Amino acid sequence: MPELDAVLMQRMQVQEVQGLMRQIVATARDRFPVVERDNKRLISFSCNDYFGLSQDVRVQQAAVNAIEQYGVGAGASRLITGNHPLYVALESQIARMKHTEAACVFGSGYLANSGVIAALMNKRDLILADKFAHACMIDGAQLSDATFKRFAHNDLAHLERLLKAHRSEFEHCLIVTETVFSMDGDVAPIADIMALAKHYDAWVMSDDAHGLGIVESAATDIQMGTLSKAAGVYGGYICGSRQMIDYMISFARSLTYTTALPPALLASALEAMKIIESEPSHGQIALTHAQQFTTLLGLPPAQSAIVPLVIGDASTAVKASQSLAEAGFLVSAIRPPSVPAGTARLRFTFSAKHEAEHIKQLVECIKRHGWNTSFDPQRLDAAC
Ligand SMILES: *Cc1c(COP(=O)(O)O)cnc(C)c1O
Numbered sequence: 001m002p003e004l005d006a007v008l009m010q011r012m013q014v015q016e017v018q019g020l021m022r023q024i025v026a027t028a029r030d031r032f033p034v035v036e037r038d039n040k041r042l043i044s045f046s047c048n049d050y051f052g053l054s055q056d057v058r059v060q061q062a063a064v065n066a067i068e069q070y071g072v073g074a075g076a077s078r079l080i081t082g083n084h085p086l087y088v089a090l091e092s093q094i095a096r097m098k099h100t101e102a103a104c105v106f107g108s109g110y111l112a113n114s115g116v117i118a119a120l121m122n123k124r125d126l127i128l129a130d131k132f133a134h135a136c137m138i139d140g141a142q143l144s145d146a147t148f149k150r151f152a153h154n155d156l157a158h159l160e161r162l163l164k165a166h167r168s169e170f171e172h173c174l175i176v177t178e179t180v181f182s183m184d185g186d187v188a189p190i191a192d193i194m195a196l197a198k199h200y201d202a203w204v205m206s207d208d209a210h211g212l213g214i215v216e217s218a219a220t221d222i223q224m225g226t227l228s229k230a231a232g233v234y235g236g237y238i239c240g241s242r243q244m245i246d247y248m249i250s251f252a253r254s255l256t257y258t259t260a261l262p263p264a265l266l267a268s269a270l271e272a273m274k275i276i277e278s279e280p281s282h283g284q285i286a287l288t289h290a291q292q293f294t295t296l297l298g299l300p301p302a303q304s305a306i307v308p309l310v311i312g313d314a315s316t317a318v319k320a321s322q323s324l325a326e327a328g329f330l331v332s333a334i335r336p337p338s339v340p341a342g343t344a345r346l347r348f349t350f351s352a353k354h355e356a357e358h359i360k361q362l363v364e365c366i367k368r369h370g371w372n373t374s375f376d377p378q379r380l381d382a383a384c
Pocket of ligand 1: 109110111113134136178182207209210226227228234235236
């Protein structure tokens with residue numbers, strides 16, 4: 001066997017024993033929330049397409065029109081070819097919705113977070129991140145050379161202890177968190193974090209990937225979001241002051257050294273954002289569906305469209321996910337390192353497109369297996 005393959009095989013055996021192997025399974029999303037896998041139709045509770053906009057005819061048509069007018073690829077980086085007018089329109093739409101001076105669209109949420117943090121902070125600086133902050137914020141922190149520390153999840157007292165102990169050793173300090181946590185579905189106390197930041201002369205960056213259109217949060221210095229979840233398309237964005245955006249255009253390497261998004265994606269993202277702005281009921285419906293689920297299971301009320309059921313062991317979570325698939329539901333098992341060791345879970349995302357009957361059947365299936373009774377929110381706290 002070639003040397004490369006032998007080494008990789010050995011590494012993967014360790015993962016396999018721990019139930020941590022990852023695979024990509026062919027799954028057609030034909031008519032969301034219905035998806036098709038292994039010739040079987042499943043109701044998906046795993047898509048972040050909270051309003052079903054990825055298959056909204058208006059959003060689809062916007063892409064078709066743009067392809068017919070402009071073709072497919074963008075040609076080069078925005079800084080080389082020049083800015084497509086659709087970027088200007090999309091960025092002003094986002095800035096208007098977020099009540100900020102300006103916005104900047106990146107290739108993806110991952111590129112926005114990693115590029116912006118790396119561009120902003122350097123080795124004389126301190127980054128304080130919520131323990132559950134998304135991997136792409138952590139990657140940005142590592143790229144930046146700044147000193148990086150984590151505070152316990154949503155724990156303001158711990159955050160303040162870190163600020164008190166370390167703020168004065170550094171030139172600048174950035175606090176990073178999520179508005180709605182992607183694997184837990186709970187929300188961050190953004191206004192309180194802003195108050196602390198003000199007191200200790202720190203900046204705050206919030207990741208609103210799962211909040212857009214569903215949960216409103218207080219403004220921060222740098223508000224990041226994605227166009228690939230509720231908006232149903234692709235791409236990421238940041239918004240804030242004109243000065244901050246101008247700086248990022250000059251210094252964020254993940255903006256400069258990558259090709260611009262295809263015009264069709266910009267056109268459909270623009271249409272999707274207009275729909276989110278003008279039809280706020282979608283977000284309310286997605287949230288209500290999540291709350292129906294938690295009520296039926298006797299869990300604490302959902303704070304967002306995401307609800308986890310913590311199973312604990314990774315292999316058990318995978319088996320639970322397989323049983324749900326046999327019963328007709330697509331629910332992913334989330335395992336370490338996406339979540340802390342010992343907190344593997346089923347993660348349910350609720351959409352405006354689900355029907356009450358889907359949720360009822362899902363709950364009955366969960367109760368039959370008794371997974372609801374194994375749920376222990378304390379375990380989440382213990383894990384950090
Ligand atoms: C999905 C996600 C991202 C990345 O966004 P993409 O547009 O998919 O690259 C960033 N942060 C959080 C919290 C996410 O859930």
